[in-house]
Amino acid sequence: MDCSDKESRRCKHGLNLLNRINRLKESSELIDVILVAEGEQFPCHRLVLSSFSPYFKAMFTCGLQECNKKEVILYETTAESVSVILNYMYSSDLHFTNSSVQGIAVTAYLFQMEDIFTACQRYMVDHMDASNCIGIYYFAVQLGAEELSSLAKKYLYRHFAEVCLQEEILEVEVHQLLSLIQSDDLNVSREESILDLVLRWVNFNRKTRAEHFPKLLKQVRLTLVSPTFLSEVLRRNTALVSNSECLGMFESALECIHRSREHTLTLRYGMETTELLLCIGNNGLGIKSRHGSYAEASFCYDPLRKRTYFITSPRYGEALGNVCAGVITENNELIIAGEPSVTRLSRQKNKTVDLCRYHVRGSQFWEKLCSAEYRECYALSCVQNDLYLLGGQMKIKNQYMITNCVEKYSMELNSWRNVSPLPIPLACHTAVTLNDKIYVTGGWTPQVTLPEDEPERLNNRMFRYDPSQDAWTECGLMTFSKYRFGIAVVNHEIYALGGIGCYGRDRGQARRCLDAVEIYNPDGDFWREGPSLPSPFLSLRTNCTNAGVVAGKLYLCGGFYGADRHEVIVKDILELDPWDNQWNVVAHKALMHDSYDICLVAKLNPRDLIPPPPDLVDE
Structure with a gap:
């Protein structure tokens, strides 16, 4: 008899024994003890209780008075908790259930x-949300x-803006609320949320809580609150x-704000979150520290503050061997x-094609999301x-x-x-989302009219996909057929930057590196010429953009630069303000690696990122 048969026999024997003992309980046979909880009786067997619970084993074997008692x-x-545990x-x-789990845990x-x-x-962690996390904590x-409290605290702090709106937080004790609003780690973007919470908590039972208002108000960073909001609070909460003491705090804060004094208060976690350019890839060369x-x-680069950070790359933990595409979802998830x-x-x-998602806060690693059938040179959109x-x-x-x-x-x-296919086969193309529609352009498509020529032609057609209709529509043509160009959405228009291509439809004519910027207007369905790049520029991968948009300005983050096919890697970051129509270098020889795969823009907090090497920043 092999090990698997032996194990299977043991398993069946154990289940059979359990079923027989359960039948004894149901028929009230050989019952030797009755547990009583909330007046409800539970006939059972000492042997079973002692087998599962060290508490009962000690009770029935250590000479306690319960050893001889029929009822415990x-x-x-x-009673509900005892019933659930005896059933187990x-x-x-x-x-x-959500209502019973804490009682069962106590029992x-x-x-x-x-x-x-x-x-x-485990159940509480899996069912944690903004309405119950504070109670679980x-x-x-x-x-x-400790592990559950740590996970609940992280969830509570991360979702504090939502937690503030729940009824549960209004039931906490004053010392608990004080402890929460003192923290710098709350993920709130506006201090108004904290002030509003304090007011709601006090007004929830004003008779007993009004006396706590001054000490709670001291923990609110009033100079971070807008003066309009402060004035409205004063008007609506005169009592x-x-x-x-409270009035003095409000007046002092308003005076400080009106005099434009710089506050010295520490920002909370959520207030530091900002849009960053992320140059994601697995190339680890080029930074020696x-x-x-x-x-x-x-x-990572913060163009508004001119600061450099780093994020854990997909190479860490062997999430991906190489990166081919990426998107940021509506919920700010990095995929x-x-x-x-x-x-x-x-x-x-x-x-396979593997899709990975980044844990934004705390964990700092990439986890596998899903897999798809293998392909290369594809586009990803959301x-x-x-x-x-x-x-x-x-x-x-065996053929590509x-x-x-x-x-x-x-x-979800x-x-x-599968959904409606592209109107034509495409590879090395780009895709962007605008107004809940996907726009696909550029890349290569097979050609069959000239069998002795190159098997692919560059594409200058654009197609729009409407998910609500599961249908494709052809849009206006780009001036150039091209690939390896940057693409981004600025002020509801699509910018196509640089690349390799040829003028008009690709009929086999010579290709060259481009400095051209083309801008697509979806309302009028036409392309127009934009401000040319300082020099011809190519993205670092054949099908990924090296451009991103932060605060309405367009940024081009490094790339291959040169005329024709003579490519030189540059680590400059270019900025275009659409109102000025002028390109400027905002970072020269930035601390990026020699190459990367995709430029994305996400809202991240510098506290969760890796600081740059001090020796290279000083230089």
Whole structure:
């Protein structure tokens, strides 16, 4: 008999024994103890209780008076919790609800049943949201469940803007509220949220809470609140702020704001969140510092403050071997697509396109989101948190074929499905989202009219996809057929920057590096000429953009620069203000790696990022 048969036999034997004992309980046979909770009786067996619970084992074997008692009264638990736990002991079934899980956890803690206590914590983590996280946090603190309290605290701080709007937070004690609003780590973008919370908490039971208002108000950073909001608070809460101490704090803050004095208060976590240019990739070369390697980090740049940071690259933890595309969702999630790492490939039968998501705060790593059928030179886009994998080059019967296939991934349903294909097969094309529609342009498409010429032609056609109709529409033509160009949406228009291409439709004429900027107006369905780049510029990958938009200005982050095919890597960051129509260099020889794959713009907090090497920043 092999090990698997032996294990299967043991498992069946155990289940059979459990079923027989459960039938004894149901028929009230061999019952030797009755548990009583909230007046409700639960007939059971000492042997079963002692087998599962060290608490009962000690009670029935250590000479306590309960050893000889027929009834054992349980004072610190509910009847519902005892019923659930006994059901688990006799049948292995364990059922929780949001309303019962904390009571069951307390009972499991009392009975010293670690497996149920752990399962309760796991359930609370899985069902945590803005309406219950604060209750879970203080519950975990009270029980000494350190891991649960840590996870709940992180969730509470990260979602504090939503938590402020819930009824649950109005029921906390004054010392608990004080502890929360003192923190610098709250993810709120405006101090008005904190002041509003304090007012709502006091007004929830003004008779008993009004006396706490002054000490709570001291923790609100009033000079970060808009003067209009402060004045409105004074007008609407005359009874509360009639206290001279409170009134003095408001007047002092208003005076400070009106005199334009710089505040010295620390910003909360959410107030530091800002839009950054992220140059994501797995190239680890080009940064040599005495302060350690930056090979597993990707360059980030804050163009408004001219500051450099780094983010953990997909290379770290072997999330992806290389990056081929990326998007930022409406919920500010960073999603990238590419090939699995060598280690992961060795564990797979077939190559796939892997999509990975970045943990924005705290964890700082990339996790696999999903996989799709393998292809190369594809585009990735996002509409309302659905992802679209468009076109590309696929290997079919040992031959590479350019495809028009489009797949849609629903992050809500965690599933892929095919949608309407591109009007023509495309590879190395670009895709952007504007007004909940996807615009695809550029790249290569197969040509069959001249069999002796190159098998592909560059594309200057643009297509618009409407997800609500699952339909494609052809738009106006670009002036140049091209690929390897940057693309971005500025003020509801699409900018196509540089690239390699030729004028008009590609009929086999000579191609060259371009300094041309073309701007597409979706309302009028036409392209116009924009301000030319200082020199011909190519993106660093064939199908990924090196451009991004922050605060209404367009930025071009490094690339290949030169005339014709003589390419030189430059690490300059160019800025275009659409109102000035003039390109300027805002960062010369930026601290980026020798190459990267995709430029994205996301709202991140510098506290969660890796600081630049001090020796290179000083230089």
